[in-house]
């Protein structure tokens with residue numbers, strides 16, 4: 001089921017002030033994809049999720065699920081949550097501690113009045129799917145955090161929803177478990193071929209889990225794309241900075257050389273991927289990811305941009321060196337191969353491929 005959101009706004013009134021939690025949001029969420037709403041606290045992610053589920057109603061706009069209008073301000077339509085056929089997994093899994101795994105998962109079917117046989121069959125099937133067969137009679141509290149998360153997922157799936165929505169479901173797990181569960185969840189959702197809408201403020205989670213990401217700020221959607229598109233080809237300083245570590249270098253366009261832009265920057269002349277609509281004289285920001293910068297031998301490699309800098313800080317993090325290199329008055333974040341012999345205070349030569357440098361508005 002695809003979801004189409006058109007011109008959705010939601011305003012709240014708090015202490016006599018109007019808060020535009022959602023400000024004209026339009027989004028197409030393709031069927032059978034994992035679609036993430038990513039943004040800082042207060043940007044409107046949860047409000048949008050609640051409007052999709054039907055726990056809240058927008059002030060303006062329209063929401064369609066699989067072609068069916070579930071909300072339309074203009075037509076006065078509001079389909080209640082229980083009629084939308086959606087499943088939801090929350091941050092607090094809301095697993096009932098006094099119930100067994102079976103009882104927890106069976107609950108939504110009991111509420112619907114299904115027969116005992118049918119319930120047993122469907123719960124068995126979904127527990128097998130989330131790899132919890134054999135745990136049926138285990139009290140829910142005697143499970144690990146990851147297993148509890150799978151019970152919550154099973155309970156959301158047992159009613160065979162058209163779409164499943166997640167509100168920061170992994171934020172209560174420790175870092176290692178979060179990583180494992182993330183992998184598991186992606187595998188489950190891909191196997192299920194279900195549309196999933198996932199809310200998080202954690203960029204790593206968004207990048208590793210999603211098919212597509214919408215980056216939100218102040219109630220608006222700034223950018224939508226695949227994880228690689230929003231990471232490597234972001235269109236604004238905010239997204240560049242929010243979605244990962246970024247070197248943002250001020251500059252001005254000097255000219256063009258085929259598909260490359262020549263930029264006079266605060267760290268010297270650079271060649272970058274050209275962008276339409278930027279003519280000579282335009283102020284720009286060059287966005288360079290730490291991993292775009294690589295160590296260069298003392299000579300050669302003419303096609304790369306070359307920079308000479310001094311290692312100011314250096315941290316060995318196992319798989320790489322992370323550090324700061326000063327180039328003139330600017331400090332650049334770098335991530336360099338762990339095998340290189342590097343020392344703080346040393347001068348090094350760095351380079352980057354022009355097309356990997358993204359030009360942004362200043």
Ligand code: ATP
Pocket residue numbers: 012013014019020021039040041042043044045046047048201
């Ligand atoms: P977080 O990651 O912190 O949950 P979020 O991106 O999900 O944040 P929302 O919870 O959607 O953000 O909130 C968006 C804005 O609307 C915030 O400024 C919030 O304070 C405000 N808001 C949300 N619900 C209400 C409400 N019931 N009454 C008043 N203001 C609200």
